[in-house]
Amino acid sequence: MNGKGNSAVRGAxxxxxxxxxxxxxxxxxxxxxxxxxxxxxxxxxxxxxxxxFLELCYTxxxxxxxxxxxxxxxxxxxxxxxxxxLVVPDALGQEVTFVEGEGPKLAPIxxxxxxxxxxxxxxxxxxxPVFETVESVxxxxxxETALIGFAGAPWTVACYMVEGGGSRDFxxxxxxxxxxxxxxxxxxxxxxxxxxxxxxxQVEAGADALQLFDTWAGVLPDDxxxxxxTEPARKIVAGVRAKHPDIPMIGFPRGAGVGYARYLDQTGVxxxxxxxxxxxxxxxxxxxxxxxxxxNLDPQRLLVGGDGLNAAADRILTAFSDGPFIFNLGHGVIKxxxxxxxxxxxxxxxxx
Amino acid sequence: MNGKGNSAVRGAxxxxxxxxxxxxxxxxxxxxxxxxxxxxxxxxxxxxxxxxFLELCYTxxxxxxxxxxxxxxxxxxxxxxxxxxLVVPDALGQEVTFVEGEGPKLAPIxxxxxxxxxxxxxxxxxxxPVFETVESVxxxxxxETALIGFAGAPWTVACYMVEGGGSRDFxxxxxxxxxxxxxxxxxxxxxxxxxxxxxxxQVEAGADALQLFDTWAGVLPDDxxxxxxTEPARKIVAGVRAKHPDIPMIGFPRGAGVGYARYLDQTGVxxxxxxxxxxxxxxxxxxxxxxxxxxNLDPQRLLVGGDGLNAAADRILTAFSDGPFIFNLGHGVIKxxxxxxxxxxxxxxxxx
Numbered sequence: 001m002n003g004k005g006n007s008a009v010r011g012a013x014x015x016x017x018x019x020x021x022x023x024x025x026x027x028x029x030x031x032x033x034x035x036x037x038x039x040x041x042x043x044x045x046x047x048x049x050x051x052x053f054l055e056l057c058y059t060x061x062x063x064x065x066x067x068x069x070x071x072x073x074x075x076x077x078x079x080x081x082x083x084x085x086l087v088v089p090d091a092l093g094q095e096v097t098f099v100e101g102e103g104p105k106l107a108p109i110x111x112x113x114x115x116x117x118x119x120x121x122x123x124x125x126x127x128x129p130v131f132e133t134v135e136s137v138x139x140x141x142x143x144e145t146a147l148i149g150f151a152g153a154p155w156t157v158a159c160y161m162v163e164g165g166g167s168r169d170f171x172x173x174x175x176x177x178x179x180x181x182x183x184x185x186x187x188x189x190x191x192x193x194x195x196x197x198x199x200x201x202q203v204e205a206g207a208d209a210l211q212l213f214d215t216w217a218g219v220l221p222d223d224x225x226x227x228x229x230t231e232p233a234r235k236i237v238a239g240v241r242a243k244h245p246d247i248p249m250i251g252f253p254r255g256a257g258v259g260y261a262r263y264l265d266q267t268g269v270x271x272x273x274x275x276x277x278x279x280x281x282x283x284x285x286x287x288x289x290x291x292x293x294x295x296n297l298d299p300q301r302l303l304v305g306g307d308g309l310n311a312a313a314d315r316i317l318t319a320f321s322d323g324p325f326i327f328n329l330g331h332g333v334i335k336x337x338x339x340x341x342x343x344x345x346x347x348x349x350x351x352x
Numbered sequence: 353m354n355g356k357g358n359s360a361v362r363g364a365x366x367x368x369x370x371x372x373x374x375x376x377x378x379x380x381x382x383x384x385x386x387x388x389x390x391x392x393x394x395x396x397x398x399x400x401x402x403x404x405f406l407e408l409c410y411t412x413x414x415x416x417x418x419x420x421x422x423x424x425x426x427x428x429x430x431x432x433x434x435x436x437x438l439v440v441p442d443a444l445g446q447e448v449t450f451v452e453g454e455g456p457k458l459a460p461i462x463x464x465x466x467x468x469x470x471x472x473x474x475x476x477x478x479x480x481p482v483f484e485t486v487e488s489v490x491x492x493x494x495x496e497t498a499l500i501g502f503a504g505a506p507w508t509v510a511c512y513m514v515e516g517g518g519s520r521d522f523x524x525x526x527x528x529x530x531x532x533x534x535x536x537x538x539x540x541x542x543x544x545x546x547x548x549x550x551x552x553x554q555v556e557a558g559a560d561a562l563q564l565f566d567t568w569a570g571v572l573p574d575d576x577x578x579x580x581x582t583e584p585a586r587k588i589v590a591g592v593r594a595k596h597p598d599i600p601m602i603g604f605p606r607g608a609g610v611g612y613a614r615y616l617d618q619t620g621v622x623x624x625x626x627x628x629x630x631x632x633x634x635x636x637x638x639x640x641x642x643x644x645x646x647x648n649l650d651p652q653r654l655l656v657g658g659d660g661l662n663a664a665a666d667r668i669l670t671a672f673s674d675g676p677f678i679f680n681l682g683h684g685v686i687k688x689x690x691x692x693x694x695x696x697x698x699x700x701x702x703x704x
Binding site: 278 | 520521522576633686
């Protein structure tokens, strides 16, 4: 099962959804990962009104406003819900805090007993403000603009849950997975269940499409990639589609290399978001026949701007012009990016 | 040009060199990246006798001893010179220090003017103690054990030189490369020249084979990968072979994904070291026909040990049994690894 056969994607008049339905376009749709964020002065102004980052995610009025800011400024083809992948562990019962300048801190889950404290039963209740945001954004978006809901994929969320925050070597999460695969599978399973429920509720609130972010997929050997990346994604896609058969879904197994092809073949997603390191010709030849490709400008190119940015954008547009394609970055917008560089990029992509 | 035609590899009675000459074996040769290091108590004892890390690299008697320690303990098929990739910028004229617990610190090179302060003229003179170590190790190694010389590849060394140390986002080095590609190319060029000279001198001192470590190859878009990873490696292989036509060389463009195939095709190396994320079946099918494959056990598997370690080693051995193969890790030994886990791994690989 893959994206090719999925021509009944709803709302297919939106350019973003047309690409996910398998259509090529002379003027591909575009949005940018982390398009709502600290590089925008209007975002920083809203952020300054709340004390905690999660408070921003859980206040529908403010989360709606920051979701819409980049749409107003740049007219992107898709808005992405402003939220964080760690709202799921928060709703599963794990303590999550964001420390200014240090990133997220979680009370780590590293044993069978700690894994048993998690429950997927409260997702809809605890994350009600997120669904309210989706509904509110949906009512305020232009007709041609798609709304993307999202979640972190189980492996990546588990990395934060077990490490207790960001990590460079993933020592604790790999130790847990390799030493006690059964208990680690319990963590993955509760994340699969919770994520299905979380994504379904976003669709019911008005999301037009969903993206699953697996930021740390690239640190796993192929057997662990199959167990903790591909198989959970397949279950999530199947679980969401059981309730919402036509919802388009994008996977982002960042750093998967050759594994992107297997991911597209095995999970049922309509497309993949590719990281900056993915070879353009390989992706056009190997991935586009299986589904839509989204990506993959280096955010550092956007930070620097100028002729190099134009040339890099043109190479990507040319490489993917014959198949379904969504222009995006290969990773999120860097906070020091000048907003006028984003403006220049939009003109470049639109102007072709 | 690639490894296939290179059957005249010298010293081909050593199992490690046979693999690099293209021979498959029922009992593949093995060594481990960072096999000499902090996980060994005998290493820590030597390390405690010197104040600075570079002092250890530049004291032939001590560097020889730590190079030989894992050979005595485990009988690996290859010893790798104990040194550091940052001795090259040190010899090019950049200030390099190692701060305990913080890693390397370098006075960063971020402009054309700073790039002009570097010179490849003093490599042989300033790194004379390294070549003395190679000679000394060579004289003490068993006949069947190969000696691997090495260097950091230009892109990875440039990352440290421009960032001024380790990095997570490579913001400064990418900014330099994207903003002023001409001056950045000057840095790459001086590294290519210095690395050729450095590797040639290691061969002349007795190294049987060479490995080029490109640890950060995986963060680059494909055009930058071609310019800063593949092309410098091709020049270095050609430059070294101009003086030493038969020297076997291994490249390690870590995180290159699909790019490993292009790297093997274009650089002239005899083999590639592959990281933990590389799909085994893809590598056996795509890479082994072009050259030897070395890798790719997850070091975290070795840390944890037990049945999972055995199963993971067996999968790798089976996947690569039909072509030229060197058993290794996909990254360096983790310092907390119990030495008895390494012993168990050696028995597993040897016992088949």
